[in-house]
Amino acid sequence: MGALQDFSALNRSRAGLAEEGVYFQIIYTADSMANLAGGIRPGVDYSGRLDSIFDIYFGRMFGKDAAQGLLADDRAHIDILTIQGAGITGNYVGSLASISGIEASPTVRLFEAWWEHVFGPWSLRFGQMGIDSEFFGSVVAGQFSDNTFSWPVVMSADLPDGGAASTLSTPAVRLKYVDPGQTFEWQAAAFNGDPTQPGPGQAQRRNPHGLDFRLRDGAFLVTDLKINAPFLPGASLKLGGWGHTGRFNDFRYNATGGRLAVDGGAPKVHCGDYGFYGVVDAPVPGVNNLFFLRALVALGRVNLVSEQIDAGWCARAYSRTRRLTRSGSLFPTRASRMRRAASTTTRLPPGRAWFAAISRPCSMPIMPSRSSPAAPSSPMSNMSYIRAAAPIQAACAGSPTHLS
Numbered sequence: 001m002g003a004l005q006d007f008s009a010l011n012r013s014r015a016g017l018a019e020e021g022v023y024f025q026i027i028y029t030a031d032s033m034a035n036l037a038g039g040i041r042p043g044v045d046y047s048g049r050l051d052s053i054f055d056i057y058f059g060r061m062f063g064k065d066a067a068q069g070l071l072a073d074d075r076a077h078i079d080i081l082t083i084q085g086a087g088i089t090g091n092y093v094g095s096l097a098s099i100s101g102i103e104a105s106p107t108v109r110l111f112e113a114w115w116e117h118v119f120g121p122w123s124l125r126f127g128q129m130g131i132d133s134e135f136f137g138s139v140v141a142g143q144f145s146d147n148t149f150s151w152p153v154v155m156s157a158d159l160p161d162g163g164a165a166s167t168l169s170t171p172a173v174r175l176k177y178v179d180p181g182q183t184f185e186w187q188a189a190a191f192n193g194d195p196t197q198p199g200p201g202q203a204q205r206r207n208p209h210g211l212d213f214r215l216r217d218g219a220f221l222v223t224d225l226k227i228n229a230p231f232l233p234g235a236s237l238k239l240g241g242w243g244h245t246g247r248f249n250d251f252r253y254n255a256t257g258g259r260l261a262v263d264g265g266a267p268k269v270h271c272g273d274y275g276f277y278g279v280v281d282a283p284v285p286g287v288n289n290l291f292f293l294r295a296l297v298a299l300g301r302v303n304l305v306s307e308q309i310d311a312g313w314c315a316r317a318y319s320r321t322r323r324l325t326r327s328g329s330l331f332p333t334r335a336s337r338m339r340r341a342a343s344t345t346t347r348l349p350p351g352r353a354w355f356a357a358i359s360r361p362c363s364m365p366i367m368p369s370r371s372s373p374a375a376p377s378s379p380m381s382n383m384s385y386i387r388a389a390a391p392i393q394a395a396c397a398g399s400p401t402h403l404s
Contacts, residue, residue: 021060027051031085031100035092043092047085049102049167051111054078073118079111081167081210096305097153104167105202110210111169121178128213129172131155131191132165135222135240139281140292140314149310154296157305158273160194160217160246161203168195168203171213185226193218193246218246224277234290235282243274248302273300290314 087103114127141149174189194217196207224240
């Protein structure tokens with residue numbers, strides 16, 4: 001009973017702070033997944049992540065009149081992660097893409113810390129940011145806590161150290177335009193090219209607390225245009241492109257044009273990488289379901305994975321308590337082409353990897369929007385899902401090497 005009273009007092013404190021423009025959330029997300037057969041070895045893994053999120057809205061804090069001008073609609077944001085668990089991907093499965101959306105090396109890590117300045121329909125954000133916070137994602141697929149439909153395997157396999165996503169971030173600047181008529185949105189951003197110092201071992205351990213504010217690794221540039229369909233409310237199409245200005249080692253050929261596996265020597269170096277992506281989010285006409293489709297292609301010459309397609313659906317229904325519930329099915333239909341070279345490819349014994357997961361993320365508050373900040377106690381609906389992956393048989397190759 002005392003704990004419930006303390007929790008109620010905390011909610012009242014949060015509501016009071018929200019009136020003053022200070023929002024804070026403490027969100028704990030847990031995943032328990034099992035690899036039933038294949039992969040590295042069968043086993044069960046538990047991962048947990050505690051997000052401590054702080055947002056300050058200066059217009060509310062100082063009042064619109066006092067904050068007129070530079071600070072009227074400005075916002076500061078900090079997200080600190082406390083990560084638990086070993087991770088099912090590296091310990092049990094061994095796939096190119098991370099399975100859980102929260103697995104990482106156990107630590108306390110600064111994920112994001114940025115300032116956003118709003119001027120009319122434009123907003124400028126700068127600071128420490130993750131690419132996947134605003135790019136490459138689907139609104140519908142974002143309701144699931146696994147990693148299949150968040151940070152694409154095309155990006156995690158091709159970019160240096162997997163790119164600044166999931167739990168890694170890097171200094172960046174982002175410019176966004178929101179059409180006043182809500183018909184389209186455009187955004188573009190420039191990120192440092194590598195979230196951690198290049199070197200051996202896991203990127204998470206080379207930047208254990210998220211405090212490597214690097215600016216010397218080339219640039220990752222990305223832009224996209226989101227169009228809202230006027231004929232189908234809730235439907236949208238997002239088209240985007242990206243490019244990396246860094247240098248990448250060839251998997252197959254050396255600097256003189258010979259084969260690395262036969263002649264050895266230093267690998268041939270390629271400058272830059274680029275690609276395109278598209279995302280569709282839409283309600284299914286006539287039924288209370290949502291659908292999403294995502295496709296990506298990497299067109300550079302040294303990409304381990306060059307194409308990817310994801311699709312899925314989410315069904316919605318009201319329970320007896322009239323609380324909105326969601327259930328969904330995820331259908332990963334990836335079409336990936338791996339460029340294999342005998343000198344740099346580590347082939348696992350042929351096998352089939354199955355895994356299934358049941359996950360129920362806790363309710364989390366909706367963050368207030370720029371136009372109408374909401375009370376921090378507004379809950380998102382709970383959701384549950386069961387996920388099963390089709391058997392996959394493939395060879396795994398090493399990640400591309402980024403040269404400073």
